[in-house]
Amino acid sequence: MRLFAAVLPPDPAVAELAARVGALRRLxxxxxxxxxERAGWHFTLAFFGQVDESLLPALHERLARAAHRHPPHEVRLAGGGRFADKVVWAGVEGDRATLGHLADSAEAGARRAGVAMERHRRPYHPHLTLARCRGGADLRPYVDGLADFEGSAWTVAELSLVRSHPPAPGVPGAQPRYEVVAAWPLGH
Known part of the structure; x- marks a missing residue:
């Protein structure tokens, strides 16, 4: 199954961002x-790819340990940016350092559990993907529309293991579906 570790923003934070995204979608x-889709908004901590079910017990154990090593911490959805002319994303402010350490621990835990992953050399860049463009486009107006966005603060209180179900092939506009497989409280 296709899995990743994530932090899921709470509904009130998602609703605040959705209001701003609604304006962007009218540009x-x-x-x-x-x-x-709003239901799929998350901060990926570590992408595991295809994981054999036989590794799940060890992965669960390692992710539980990773969650327990890091305290709950406060963040807020704020601002945004783009990756070249391909992706528009919302950013995060607050305790980004703890979020980054949690991402590192989730990745290390998966490796120790036997999950074969590509090693990412760049530092963790927390972002929530809002839109993609295949052929490339001028995404600056969307980034400008997010520049002054600042959502309410919320507490990152758990680490989630999420399964990604690919979109239906051949269905225009089909999106992946995400399912939380397990979650562990931070700092307990």
Whole structure:
């Protein structure tokens, strides 16, 4: 199964961001982007890819340990950016250092559990993907529309293991579906 570790923002934080995204979706050219569904908004900590079910007990144990090593911490959805001309994302402010350490621990735990992963050399960059563009587009208006966005603070209180179900093939606009397989409280 295709898995990743994530932090899921609470419904009130998602609702605040959704209001801003609604305005972005009314900008000229927005219909040319593939917007992610609100139900799938998350901060990926570590992407594991295909994981054999036989590794799940060890993965659960390692992720539980990773969660327990890091305290609950406060963040807020704020601002945004783009990756080249391909992705528009919302950012995060607050205790990004603890979030980064949690991401490192989730990745290390998965490796120790036997999950074969590509090693990522760049530092963790927490972001929540809002839209993608295949052919490339000028994404600056969307980034500008997020520049002054600042959501309410919330507490990251758990680490989630999420299963990704790919979109139905051949269905225009189909999106992946995400299912929380397990979650562990931070700092307990």
């Amino acid at each position: 000229p050219g927005a219909d040319g982007l593939r917007w992610t």
